[in-house]
Amino acid sequence: MNIAIYLELMDDAEYNLAEGFRTAADGHRAEPDVYWLCHILADQCGTHREALAPVLERYGRAREQEEPERLRTQMLPDTRSGPAGLLRDLQDLYTLASFTDITWTLLLQAAYGLRDRELLGIVQRCHRETSTQLDWLQTRMKNAAPQALIAAR
């Protein structure tokens, strides 16, 4: 079943998103809300991975040859500086989080198809938090954009 591949993909996406949040946090220490919240959200991604671990075991880790290299997301390499740099980094996080979000949606569909109650519960809970992460990223970017694009020097 390809579901195993997608579960791994999910795990991988959450891992990359967590790392992305941490990179952004540490690169933008001077923005205290970004710093603290990104660390919290990184931890949240960590708990999503923990929640997913038992199902991942149950469906069996994807076999080597099925390793979905080409399906994976990219890490956030480094942070940029300045107000526009912050905006751009948050945009990268937004992309990663959107990917995570839609992957949860697809897993949800599969969970229904499988009538897998455990998976359903996990996906619903985690998905809700991922959507909130997206809401926050969007709120933060929308607030920052005019200043960064118009007034910043």
Added chain:
Amino acid sequence: MRDRIADIWGTRTPHARGTRWPVRVDTALEDGLAPEDVDRWVQSACVLCSNGCACDIAVKDGRMVGVRGRGVDTVNHGRLGPKGLFGSWQGMNGRREDGRRRTDRLTRPLVREDGRLVETDWETAMGRVVERSRSLLAERGPLTHGFYTSGQLFLEEYYTLAVIGKAGLGTPHMDGNTRLCTATAAAAMKESFGSDGQPGSYEDIDECDAIFLWGHNMAETQTVLWMRVLDRLDGPDRPAVVCVDPRRTPVARRADLHLAPFNGTNQALMNGIIREVVHRGWVDDHYVAAHTLGYDDLAATVEPWTPERTAETCGVDAGDIRRAAEIFGTTGRVLSTVLQGFYQSHQATAASCQVNNLHLIRGMIGRPGAGVLQMNGQPTAQNTRECGADGDLSGFRNWSNPDHIEDLARLWNVDPLHIPSWAPPTHAMQIFRYAEQGSIGLLWISATNPAVSLPELERVRRVLSGDQCFVVVQDLYLTETAQMADVVLPAAGWGEKTGTFTNVNRTVHLSDKAVDPPGEARSDLDIFLDYARRMDFRDRGGHPLPPWNGPEEAFDAWRECSRGQLCDYTGISYDRLRGGSGIPWPCNGDAPNGTVRLYEDGVFPTRSDVAETYGHDLLTGGAVSPTAYRSRDPGGRALLKAADYLPPFERPDERFPLRCTTGRTVYHFHTRTKTGRAPQLQNAASDAWVELSRQDAEELGVAEGDRVRVVSRRGSITVAARIAEGRPGVVFVPFHYGKREDGSPRAANELTMTEWDPVSKQPFFKVAAVRVERVAAGEGPSPAPTTAGSAPADPDTVPRTEGGPDAEAHEEVAPIEPPSAATEELE
């Protein structure tokens, strides 16, 4: 006569539940003066905390010489506290030295020349402001302008500033220091009820069977309100008192139950108490079904918080958590008050919403004695919020509702697109960040002293003193902040100008001009209007913007702005406010005498077309989109918002093993700009200190009065130690004191961190990890007052705080019948 420094709350006038609180008229006059020597009494209300005690100012020979409480007023029934009695009028008159009065008020504008501030005239000073303003507008537009105002101006001044900022310039960067004191109150009410607006009333104190004080040291912060509670406690049917505070405050000492959670764990405690109420079957199912949304989510969120788990997280006894829930769950009429212990702490909005939730699931709201008071810190904070001089839009309008913006545009006769409504107004901490980066090139600070009051002062000083941003400061005195400004404008203050303001329970008071301001000082209203005229702001019809020229015209314009809104002022006028009691809004055709409490019908302003906000996620602050809100329109039901507990970011560790909290002392207000100039108050609390628990002090080898250094990751202060009855692991530092004259640091905010609540954006002053190091033996006990704060551990070794003959005030008990409630006679 009574020494009101030693006896803060004065003579008791006990009374029973449901009877009117007796009148006691308090008077303080300058040494040697008797009431008959006074030339005139001028109506006003005190501006040294949020309580809004009505008073008359005594004037003799053109000077303010004292003050007397107004017995006819429903807020204070004639009483005044120590700050009102001694700080209000003396605070305006300057410092007294060697018994001689020498005013150190600002009397002329100052401008910076070659790095020094020099006196100049208004033309020059305003010319510089306008020149900078115009060049920034030409260069990069209105986003280069930021305004940081206060919770201490008048309604008319805030509304004027709001119109200048939003309709004149078009900048979203306007906030008040109310962000530090009251932003969470507003945020929690908006999240739960759909709009700002105090549900309860002070009269609920006269009616309740239990009162819960959540992080609210009322005995110190609102002394007259505490007198009202004390008079019930000494009466025949005293209400139960539950105090939640890590310190052993005067409130804790009178409480039936004192919960002392570690600072930073409020949300865990609230979740624990709510769970207990749910499990013991005390939920009012009918009220929940008819008037709320979100119950299942709330119940699921609190479920893991068993009394035992809560007890462990908060460091309190599980039995006490059960007991608190039981008092809440089984008492007829419960009143809650909430303040900085929640507002300035970790998960501020979430925890304050949980207090609202408790009342909602018990149906304890909108009834006599059953209600919530989400308090304010400052006297006019309510007006900063309703007028839109902080992170709100005028008249509780919703920045993400285009109809509300249209409404304002019509009222101001400007293009709706001119009003910055693409995002919420920028909060204070972000304004300072933009100023640090230089994208805000003009920062205008009025009636506040961020160089002492903001967190992490080292950073604030850097922002204010750098050349990346031009700083204008408008104040009474050359404050720590003014000393770093590019232009300093001398302002007229309380008693020197006319205007109105509104207290915690929505009661509007008029403060009339009693004397002329010193030198060339001008009212904040005149200064703002002068700027508007020089900038030549115009509406679509070519008329000057704002169109008014004086306070009463500004008030009338505001009435129009408030028409039909929750904060409806249309039934209030200057004439109606003169002579009698203050009037609580909403006051209009339907409620001509004002409104004592809101939400009696259980209908809340959450309908999507009226709501002031569409709400936020309490954990991240992510905004709920208009579409998402509309799709599940609460249609008048209150929202039960829930959030799990998150540990505070900075937790004690080996290097910084103690948790530091900050707060007020009873004798001072804000950064002591006024109270520090009243000798009675200054002598009673002359210098900063740190409170240590007996156990921590023993471990550190520190004795009463020893000089100690308190160190956090951000800075350190050196102060004297008070060994007090507090909880081990927690230290307290008062926040009023700036740097000493020799430059040595003692401000609590050297220690605090730049971090804020994700929803209310209120900074966290109550959670910082610190260590304490002994520096040297002291020369006697610490300057901490013994009358308030945490009680000294060994009271016999510390002299009692007294004021002596200088601090004597007159009290007259029951000279008249108590004023009735504004809309109804009490039962």
